[in-house]
Amino acid sequence: MYKGIGFTFLIALLGYGLALIPGFKQIGPMACAIILAVVYRQIWGYPDTFRTGIQFASKKLLRFAIILYGLKLNMDVIFHEGLGLLAWDAGTIIFAITVTLLLAKWLKADTSISLLLGVGTGVCGAAAIAAVAPIIKAKDEDTATSVGIIALVGTVFSICYTLLLPILDVTAEKYGIWSGISLHELAHVALAAAPGGQDALAIGLLAKLGRVFLLIPLCFILVYWMKRKNHSESNGKVDIPWFLFGFIAMSFFGSYVLGTYLPVTDSFMSGVATATTFILTTAMVGLGLNISLADVKTKAMRPFVAMLITSVALSLLTFVLL
Known part of the structure; x- marks a missing residue:
């Protein structure tokens, strides 16, 4: 097993290295690592002795990463400053998932990938896709494909936002909120909002954190939906996503314990x-x-087409309504 885990670590490191090259830098290390993994698999494959470790990485490490991701969610900030933005965030999630699935049905697209892309577009990109994939029992290849698509599209959109900023007649606050409620990942929001100044970046990240917060109720809604769906079809059961409770626990720990009862430095975080x-x-x-x-x-x-249309519509609609 350790050989397989070490193999995934090596490709991840190579992805970080590739992300340092101009052109790949904007895509980010995660997308670069996935590209390398996919290309390697198609050309050389991998030994059977690596399979157990690779499966461990794609399942156990994935859930552990989602739990740690909870530290990025500062609930105290959301409860005190971001409640007014939660309505916008909820609207973004509902719009993204609903429109993506409707377009997917019209285009006769794969439902599993479309749902993952809708969730990734509405909530927080790769992390959201990774969180809901076990709940909806998505295949590993569907999850990885969705993550790659969301990383690519989100990067292109964030670059477009920075190019549009000089010609848009908007305040820093509006530009930040627009970025925070319409772009795909935290990194994309930071990339797009930073050129608007510190105020734009702060309000943009706050709006984005509200969407991350709403990942919690969304996951429980999907659990309920899958239980009803499985019961009506085959009396199947849905496994409780225990890692989600870890995500919630780490969110509260990071928000109310770290820095208050357990002082830590910025470099540690x-x-x-x-x-x-x-x-x-x-x-x-x-x-x-x-x-x-x-x-x-x-x-x-x-x-991909359904998600791209949804992303464009979401961007235009939120800009007009703000």
Whole structure:
């Protein structure tokens, strides 16, 4: 097993290295690592002795990364400053999932990938996709494909936002909120909002954190939906996503214990955030090593189109309504 885990770590490190190259830097290490994993799998495959470790990375490490991701959610800030933005955030999530699924149905697209992309667009990109994938029993290749698509589209959108900023007649606050409620991941919001100044960045990240917070009730809604769906179809059961309770616990721990009863430095928190991203990247490598490009070509194009249309509509609609 350790050989397989070490193999995923190595590709993750190579992904970080690739992300340092101009052109790949904007895509980010996670997407770069997935690309390397997919390409490696198609050309060379991997020994059977690696399989157990790769599966461990794609499942156990993935859940551990989601638990650690809870430290990024400062509930105290949301409860005291971000409640007014939660309505916008909820609207974003409902719009993204609903429109993506409606378009997917019209395009006859794969439902599992479309739902993952809708959740990723509405909530918080790769982390949200990783959180809901076990709940809806998505295949590993569907999860990895969705993460790759969301990373690519989110990066392109965030760059477009920065290019549009000089010609948009908007305040820093409006630009920050627009970025925070319409872009895909925390990193995308930071990339797009930073050129608008500190005020734009602060309000943008606050709006985005509200969407991360809403991942919690969304997951429980999906659990309830899957139970009803399975009961009506085959009396099946849905496994309780215990890692979600870990995510909630870490959110409260990071919000009310760290820094208050347990003083920590900014460098320590930065190190934890870096470690979390690396572990999540390693897990995504495990998923990427299970991707068959032939399946992606046939299954992912229509969900990608549905998600892209939804993202454009979400961006335009939120800008007009703000």
